[in-house]
Amino acid sequence: MKSRANAMELIGATMVASLVLVAVLAPMLAPHDPTRAVANSFGDPWAPSWRFPLGTDALGRDVLSRIIFGAQISLEVGIAAMAVTMTIGVAIGLSAGFFGGTVDFVLMRFTDVMLTLPGLLLAMALVSVLGPSLLSILIVIGIVSWTSIARVVRAEALSMSQRDFVMAARALGAPPQRLIVQHVLPNVAPTIIVMAALGTSGTLLLDAALSFLGLGVPPPTPSWGRMIEEATIYFRVAPWLATFPGLAIFYAVLGFNLLGYGVLRRRAR
Amino acid sequence: MVAYLIRRVSFGAFVLLGTSLITFAIAFMVPADPAVAMAGAKADPHTLATIRHQLHLDEPLYVQYGDYLVRALHGDLGRSYIRRESVTRLIVSRFPATALLAVSAMVLSLILGIAMGLVAAAYRDTAIDNAQLIVSLAMVSMPVFWLGTMLLIAASAFTRGIPLGGLAGWKSLILPTITLALGSAGYYSRILHTNLSDAMEQEYVRTAIGKGLSRTRAMIKHAMANALLPLVTLAGLDLAGLLSGVVLTETVFNWPGIGRLAYEAIFSLDIPLIMGTVLFSAFLIVLANLAVDLMYAYLDPRIRLEEIG
Numbered sequence A: 001m002k003s004r005a006n007a008m009e010l011i012g013a014t015m016v017a018s019l020v021l022v023a024v025l026a027p028m029l030a031p032h033d034p035t036r037a038v039a040n041s042f043g044d045p046w047a048p049s050w051r052f053p054l055g056t057d058a059l060g061r062d063v064l065s066r067i068i069f070g071a072q073i074s075l076e077v078g079i080a081a082m083a084v085t086m087t088i089g090v091a092i093g094l095s096a097g098f099f100g101g102t103v104d105f106v107l108m109r110f111t112d113v114m115l116t117l118p119g120l121l122l123a124m125a126l127v128s129v130l131g132p133s134l135l136s137i138l139i140v141i142g143i144v145s146w147t148s149i150a151r152v153v154r155a156e157a158l159s160m161s162q163r164d165f166v167m168a169a170r171a172l173g174a175p176p177q178r179l180i181v182q183h184v185l186p187n188v189a190p191t192i193i194v195m196a197a198l199g200t201s202g203t204l205l206l207d208a209a210l211s212f213l214g215l216g217v218p219p220p221t222p223s224w225g226r227m228i229e230e231a232t233i234y235f236r237v238a239p240w241l242a243t244f245p246g247l248a249i250f251y252a253v254l255g256f257n258l259l260g261y262g263v264l265r266r267r268a269r
Numbered sequence B: 001m002v003a004y005l006i007r008r009v010s011f012g013a014f015v016l017l018g019t020s021l022i023t024f025a026i027a028f029m030v031p032a033d034p035a036v037a038m039a040g041a042k043a044d045p046h047t048l049a050t051i052r053h054q055l056h057l058d059e060p061l062y063v064q065y066g067d068y069l070v071r072a073l074h075g076d077l078g079r080s081y082i083r084r085e086s087v088t089r090l091i092v093s094r095f096p097a098t099a100l101l102a103v104s105a106m107v108l109s110l111i112l113g114i115a116m117g118l119v120a121a122a123y124r125d126t127a128i129d130n131a132q133l134i135v136s137l138a139m140v141s142m143p144v145f146w147l148g149t150m151l152l153i154a155a156s157a158f159t160r161g162i163p164l165g166g167l168a169g170w171k172s173l174i175l176p177t178i179t180l181a182l183g184s185a186g187y188y189s190r191i192l193h194t195n196l197s198d199a200m201e202q203e204y205v206r207t208a209i210g211k212g213l214s215r216t217r218a219m220i221k222h223a224m225a226n227a228l229l230p231l232v233t234l235a236g237l238d239l240a241g242l243l244s245g246v247v248l249t250e251t252v253f254n255w256p257g258i259g260r261l262a263y264e265a266i267f268s269l270d271i272p273l274i275m276g277t278v279l280f281s282a283f284l285i286v287l288a289n290l291a292v293d294l295m296y297a298y299l300d301p302r303i304r305l306e307e308i309g
Helices: A002-024 A063-099 A101-116 A119-130 A134-145 A147-161 A164-171 A176-212 A224-234 A240-268 B002-029 B034-039 B045-054 B061-073 B087-122 B127-141 B144-158 B170-200 B203-210 B215-243 B247-252 B258-267 B271-299
Strands: none
Touching: A002 A063, A002 A240, A063 A101, A063 A134, A063 A147, A063 A176, A063 A224, A063 A240, A101 A147, A101 B002, A101 B271, A119 A134, A119 A176, A119 B002, A119 B247, A119 B258, A119 B271, A134 A147, A134 A176, A147 A176, A164 A176, A176 A224, A176 A240, A176 B144, A224 A240, A224 B144, A240 B127, A240 B144, B002 B061, B002 B271, B034 B045, B087 B127, B087 B170, B087 B215, B087 B247, B087 B258, B087 B271, B127 B170, B144 B170, B144 B247, B170 B203, B170 B215, B170 B247, B203 B215, B215 B271, B247 B258, B258 B271
């Protein structure tokens, strides 16, 4: 069913594009300042109304504006963390698959150990050790998420380095870095792109979870995960506070998942 | 077979050694001084030195690590700095609550996942299959702590008898179990669907259909046996993950399990407790991997007989 894969890819791409658009145009789209009290609702959040379509929070801030600006930091962290993850994963996977032997053995046993460690716990411990900042969150998400990418890239690089054209280039005396960059990497690239889309849904979820646990990007930057954390004590009196930021995370993760699986399926057939 | 066993067990031991090294390294990175954490910021240097000596913090790192390893092998994971209790005893006392939640979530996700996967495979390439694809992707994409909060909101608005947090009676299992199960159920249903569809193309199933068996019967009687095995492997590993504590769900529902224990340990920088919960988790995963390997060896004659042939 090629048409179904195409539809998934298209819908996913549209969802992701709409998110990027919202993030870029946030200052124009948001009706209010996301970090300031714009309503007199201190300690008593207001329900959705015409003036505040998604209500206000306990500090009198507009929820819609916070969600719109939250797209900026969520996408920034999601995509940058994915880039860190891919860099580590591709570097380790390529070296293991291409060089083989001892290099492969050592790197893959290290991967096995990292796979055994509980990801979220490790991330929490590392963030609290390094202190929550944008940079430490990116590094920590990268450290706990690269393993599956390294395994896939290793397998592809391994099969690639035994193909005739790579063997031929090697026989002609091409140095390893040239073989990797010119011959192996371009052929592994499509896999890397799929893994990147799927990886972003993972990093978005991990970042949201860390924010929810109070270990995300520090305030006053509006972040979806922390909005839910701040809303939990109001779940009876102001259910909209937790509902809408969660829908935003859900939308973003679903978009990247649809895009990733769509591309994967189209390529598989 | 024996050689295979020895290989798998020593691999498990190696992985555990690696994880203990990494957790030890992280604990060493913690900026807080444990002696200050125990004695307070105003303690005089002599008291601090005494505490450091008692905790062996004045020894070289490799000696500290060696001590830690030897004691961990005897089941002693040290004492919590903040709670002043044995880490092993703390983990053991929290384990029943976590195990209860883990098992009930696993049962629900398997039932849901297998049912959804079976139906989608039976109606392959129809509207039902498409709907299942969308639903399962949505289930996988939901942040678990948000799903939990939404269930809290719904339960407090529309029901009376369902407890919203804590562990008191079987009813308090309802909300956290659903929260944990939905994501993996979506995942399992897709895996089962793929495996079933592949199995249906195999010669032995097509032969059965050619001999007059209906597609549905062929799927349940023949294809299912092969399609379920990878799923059981996956579920086994997931169960190990669940048993080591689920931080987010336990936080949302105030569940007295290992996940909450770990969460509190991290926020109070209680190093022995952090190391203990991480190591315990790694230990369970290594154990589950071993169990899966053994099951494969038992089921697959190629592994069972490799040393003889």
